[in-house]
Amino acid sequence: MTLSIHDLLRYALDSNASDLHLSVGSVPMIRIHGEMKKLKLPRMEMDTMIAIRDDVLNENQRVMFREKLEIDFSTKLEGRGRFRVNYFHQINGLSAVFRAIPSTILSAEELQLPPIINQLAMKDKGLILLTGPTGCGKSTTLAAMIDYVNEQKSCHIITIEDPVEYYHESNNSLINQRELGQSTHSFSNALRSALREDPDVILVGEMRDLETIQLALTAAETGHLVLSTLHTSSAVKTIDRIIDVFPASQKGQIRSMLSESLEAVIAQKLLPTRDKDGRVPASEIMTANSAVKNLIREDKIYQIPSLIQSGSQEGMQSLDQDLQRLLQQGVISRQDAMYIADKPELFEKGIF
Secondary structure: OOOOHHHHHHHHHHOOOOEEEEEEOOOOEEEEOOEEEEOOOOOEOHHHHHHHHHHHOOHHHHHHHHHHOEEEEEEEEOOOEEEEEEEEEEOOEEEEEEEEEOOOOOOOOOOOOOOHHHHHHOOOOEEEEEEOOOOOOHHHHHHHHHHHHHHHOOOEEEEEEOOOOOOOOOOOOEEEEEEEOOOEOOHHHHHHHHOOOOOOEEEEOOOOOHHHHHHHHHHHHOOOEEEEEEOOOOHHHHHHHHHHOOOHHHHHHHHHHHHHHEEEEEEEEEEEOOOOOOEEEEEEEEEOOHHHHHHHHOOOHHHHHHHHHOOHHHOOEOHHHHHHHHHHOOOOOHHHHHHHOOOHHHHHOOOO
8 A cells, every 4th residue: 555645644634743753664653742653554665755755855855865864844735734844764764754833823822931932022132042852842932933023023034944834924024034955055154144134033943053153142242133942951051052062262252242142041841731632831931131141151050040930020930930830720730740840859749
């Protein structure tokens, strides 16, 4: 039996799955609300995976895939939606992961994110970082922030993504979206170019290397609002990661730049709702007030968590404080809160 990728994607969407996993030698699987489930289908064969590859990749992408052995791109299912795709090689042959991209951009309120998210989106300049593991909703939160700016302000927004996930139509703002491999060769090239394109807001899909981080800091320092992501789990680890990318001789200068330009770090995790019918984000939020900036400048980053704990009036919250809020509202279970909490013992003992 030849499996049609269109039928598989349609089934994934009908099942409310976030991801479709295809791998030679394994049964197709989908992820629903964070849990992997096998489909009642035969194991994928190499011929089928090659046919699917040729169906979803264009000629340029096929050349790139042959060269690099893996590729990120986006594709669409006519009339249903779009997917972010990674095709790669593994020991048994080819594999692919198709992640569903919702066609509707939800607001911060609809995502159950705190009001500070929209306030941060309206900043005139500075660096705002969304952090967390893969699949924690960073892109969805960023899309909500960009959409809010697009509704509320008249400005020029440039996004640099790998690949473009959410499509934004220009509303009150002009939005130009660029995709790696299609309209630019690298984040650093596109970011360097963006500084000459009269932007007000720049979204950089991921700060992957020293050059991109340096350019993002420069852009934030010179009067642009820069939004980006990192795969870190907390504000402290995010700041450490940025500084550690640079050689020892530059660390003092980078601490100074970061203390001037950083506006906020939002470290996000997703967990199941109590009824297991969806997922909800829980966030640690650090806003860079003068005390936080001083600690970054003076290399006393380890003291930042105590400022987050006591900074609720400035929109700050620890992960455990947000989990406590979700638990009190009946949105999540105590067991799930304990699983991702920084201090699970507080939830186990009923203190939170």
